Amino acid sequence: MLLGLVMLQVAGCDMVLFNPKGQVGLEQRNLIILATLLMLIVVVPVMIMALVFSVHYRSSNEKARYTPEWSHSRAIEAVVWGVPLVIIIVLGIVTWRSTHALDPYRPLESDKPSVKVQVIATDWKWLFVYPELGIASVNELAMPVDTPVDFRVTADGAITSFFIPALGGQIYAMAGMQTQLHLIANHPGTYTGIAANYNGPGFSDMHFKALALDQAGFDAWVAKVRSSERQLDPDGYARLAKPSVAHPVEHYAAVTPQLFQSLIDKYQGVNRSREVERRLSDPQGETPQGSKE
The missing domain is CATH 1.10.287 (Helix Hairpins)
Known part of the structure; x- marks a missing residue:
């Protein structure tokens, strides 16, 4: 019941x-x-x-046994x-x-080499870079069935969480940091990916489609992306990174090398600059009361 x-x-x-x-x-x-x-x-x-x-x-049940002296069993x-x-x-x-x-950082055991995907969360869209293939897509992720996918995740904006419920696991995307997630799709299909952490007014539309394809279908998808006229150079990325809501799917036939790492370095450089400024303003190296190094 x-x-x-x-x-x-x-x-x-x-x-x-x-x-x-x-x-x-x-x-x-x-x-x-x-x-x-x-x-x-x-x-x-x-x-x-x-x-x-x-x-x-209950008080009206006179048949219930009454033992007021009972205290322990x-x-x-x-x-x-x-x-x-x-x-x-x-x-x-x-x-x-x-x-x-x-453990999301633990590679999955498989006789097939993993597909590497760099995930960049921006306001409010997902950018997927395939470093080994030299291509990228916005709000559309493709992967071959029965093949592990090695995700490296970061953010160029507010913190959020990368999550494909049908495949399991979720991991935070944070500016200036890289997290990892290993997943595998064992059944072909189209699955929904979401931002699982509120990160601003475009949060509810920050989702994408995860395409689990057979090898022929994945190869066809790669060929389709490579046929695009768009190239993701620094200027193109700067335009893409501007806040937008319900951004349409876009494909990029070429990507500037080290784009993913440059975004991490950008925020780490800001943090180092702040640390230098703090130390210059406090040459004695004294830590403000109540804080820790």
Whole structure:
């Protein structure tokens, strides 16, 4: 009955997280289900007993046993403390192992070489650079099926989070920093990618399509991008990086080398300049009270 009510409530919801299309998403889904079932071992009996006790021991039930002197039961104490303890131990072991196995920085094991993609989050669009192919696309990501994808993620603006729910995992995109995420699509299809962290007025339209294609389809997509007349040079990127909402899909047949690294260096250079200015204004190297180096 309880399961039926839960299924009825979520019937109209998008269950993409429980219908993953990649190995990483599948393992994360299994972890969520296992953790939930372990916790329900405590939650469900407590809910049932709360209902049964309130009905059985109501004041009008003269058949209920009345024991006002009762104060302790070793059996109840063993269950109340023992069961949660066992659950915590099992959940801790499972979570520890899964956390390391699903480390987003950990490359996926495969007999195929991974496709490298550099992800740049701007206001409010996603730029995908394929450094090995020398091409780029805006708000459209393509990957071959059953091939690991090595994402390197940064931001040229506000912090946000890179997330493809159907494939699992999400990772923050931060200016001046590089994060990593390894995913794989095991089923062909078109999946939705989103910005999972609010980052301004264009947040709700900051999404993209992730195309999981067979090798022939991926090769055709690459050829299509290379046929574009656009080239992503510094001036072109400066125009692209200007804030825009619901930006259309764009393809670039050529990309300035080291564009991704230059964006990281830009913000790191700003941070170093601020540090130099701080030290020049405080030649004694004194740290303001309440702050840390």
